[in-house]
Amino acid sequence: MGRVELCITVPSLFHCPISLDVMNSPVSLCTGVTYDRSSIQHWLDSGHDTCPATMQVLSSKDFVPNLTLRRLINLWASTTSSPSPADLEEKVVVWMEEISNAKFERCLDSIVEFVSCGEVNRSFLASFDGFLETIVGVLSVNGMQIRVLESVIRILSLIVLENGVSEKLQKLIFKSYPNSNCLASFISILRNGSLESKMACFTVLESVTTDNESKRFIAGVENNLLPVIIHLIKIDNDDQELYEVVLSFLIAVSVTRSIKSQLVQLGIVEVLSDMMSSQNAAISVVEKSLKMLSIVCTCADGRSALSSDQKCAGAIVKRLMKVSKKATEDAVLVLWSMCCLFSDEKVVEKVASSNGVTKVLLVMQSEVREGNVRRMCGDLIKVLRLGCKNGGGFSGVVSYETITTHIMPC
Structure with a gap:
């Protein structure tokens, strides 16, 4: 191997929170946080009046030398050499x-x-x-x-x-x-x-899992990995960071009908519905939940689960205009697939009774104005208004013709 300059382990306490380098002259602010003198001086001279690490407004911009930490750094430096x-x-x-x-x-x-x-x-x-x-x-x-x-x-x-x-x-x-x-x-x-x-x-x-072969392997029934993952987010659904990481992984591997069906059978729709209905759900988690729903609704098992879930469609409607443009498009895609492409009476009734017409109209008037999303919104308005005319129910669903054919269900 060629010669390279290698690092040695530096105690985290010795790093300046601003420069991340070992401090030459550690000084402490009134918040108790210690920085290298040159770094914090530059921060204060730039007009800031907060502690960079805590973002607390400083009652005083004075700082005092941290002599104890300086002695520890000097002692460490004198006894440590780079291998x-x-x-x-x-x-x-x-x-x-x-x-x-x-x-x-x-x-x-x-x-x-x-x-x-x-x-x-x-x-x-x-x-x-x-x-x-x-x-x-x-x-x-x-x-x-x-x-x-x-x-x-x-x-x-x-x-x-x-x-x-x-x-x-x-x-x-x-x-x-x-x-x-x-x-x-x-x-x-x-x-x-x-x-x-x-x-x-x-x-x-x-x-x-960067190709379809590895994704199919990792989701194989014999590996028992997906059941463990779904169980994990069912029991640890209060940890939003973990939930988001899990959803990112599931979105990445959901490439075949069999994988989507397996996830649905394991209860992914119910999990996503619960998360979107939660007031404590992080927006990033809600957006990934909508993306996951847009994936599973392309298979028959997913559509059946969406139809049977009592609150999923209503939760999707409530999230419209409260998430990013891309997540809004995913939400519209799910509603359009269920209400227009597959004419699901239960979902149409739920969306119509959840003020869906008003929400979809708002989406049409927002930045989502072009292409397939706008056409899907138009389709939804027609179907939902028909549902409203029928008193909120949707008995006697008729075959609905649409020019929006970009989605290819499994």
Whole structure:
């Protein structure tokens, strides 16, 4: 390997929150947050009157030297030297030997600390011959301790975006099946791991499912991954960050009719309906929920679930004009598919009784004025007005002709 400049681990307390560099002259504001003098002085001289880390308005712009922290930084600097590339190569070889011999105790913690230090370290380790194969090999061991698996996933999530890593991981995880079933380790973490490790799992999984073959594999019934994921968001639906990551992954893998049907059978529509009906749902989560609904409504099972759900259509109507333009388009697509393309009486009645005509008219008058979305809104207005004329019901649905044919249902 060529010679590269490598980083050493720096205690997070020594970093300036503004420059992210080790502080030369640490000073503390009245909020108690410490910065490097030059960085905070530049911030204040630029006209700011807030603490950059907390955004609290400063009662005083004076700052005092943090002499204790300065002494700690000087002591650390005097006892720490940057290792040479040769030293690091030797260290990585030792790590790999310890992993191969199942001596995980301090080895994995050291690797996590190393790759957390900076991009240079991550690139060095990701390109080190044989390291990726060695670390992924841990995921193939049956009955591995959850703490070990969490450390491995954490390492992989930190290096997966490095050049060529996702492609190598894809081969290691999928091509070796069934001789080494790495997905079992992912499932173990999703069931028993910490929130941080679950998030790391989805970072890795989404990065390696980049083609239809890998998506079909990862969603295969025999892998039991999708049931675990749906169960996860059913029991942890208060964690919006996790929910959003899960939805991003499901949107990425939902490429075939069988995958969509499997998700519907596992209760995805009910989960999405509950989330959109929640007043505490983050807008980003609602928008991904609408995207997921626009995907599942293209299969017969999805449409059946949407029709049977008592609150989904009403929740979609309530979210119109309260989300982004793209999410509004997804919402219109779902309503149009159910009401116009497939003439579902239950959904038409629910949308009409939820003030759907007014909401759809507002969408037409907003920035969503062109192309298929506008035509779908026009179709919806006609069908919903017919429902309103029938007293809110929609008995005797007639075949509805429309020129909007861009959606191809499964």
